[in-house]
Amino acid sequence: MSHPPAPYPVRLADEIACQLGLLTGHLAQLPPHEAVQVIARVLDPDDGLLDGVTGLMSVSSTFARTQAEQGVLPAEVWLALGRATNDLDAIGADLDEHRATLRHVGTQPTTTMAKPPAPVPLVIRRHR
Template identity: 65%
Template sequence: MSHPASYPVRLADEITRQLGQLTDHLAQLPPSQAAQVIARILDADDGVLGRFTHLMITGSYFAKDQAERGILPPEVWLALGRAANELHDIGLDLDEHHDALRGVAAQPAATPAKSPVPAPLVVRRRR
């Protein structure tokens, strides 16, 4: 007889399902609402990206402890730590664009009097 999944496993499955739903909704939202949702997702403290980064940091601490006990290979801890660091860096990169997303979200749904000028999408990245 199989054991029912623990609450944290069911919670992870439910969050995964809800992220799929959010993705589906995001693809169909008007620009101002999509920008508002994306800005909330990218919030460094309370957004999905910020919370996921903290989850990966916690996972890295767990993996470190298990690696020190010889239960997990050290490569698992290193990979989780690297992922947490990369997510943190991505969050910092995206944080500088938070105001631009909020600006789009704050615009009225009506068409502006002056059409926006398309921008070339080739941008050099700072590192």
């Protein structure tokens, strides 16, 4: 017995998930200059991946709220999607201050330097 083909939006979600897996694999193998360009595009505030996923979660939360009000979904599903949306939005806000730096570094020409940059110690600090 064959299964009916999945609706287009379901196939699209599957394809996007597959593409994200491919992008992740490529990112791990890219030279630093190209990796920074990819990361900058993922974080682009106008049409970047993070903003798109946040928007998708927001629409999902709105849908789940309606379904929860009708008794189709448990309210916990709606609440979890709302929290996920808020968390993604907060992550985006935390990364806002770094978008310009990533964009700038990603547009620098790749040149071989006579002296590589000196490593710096990592310091954890939060700005809120």
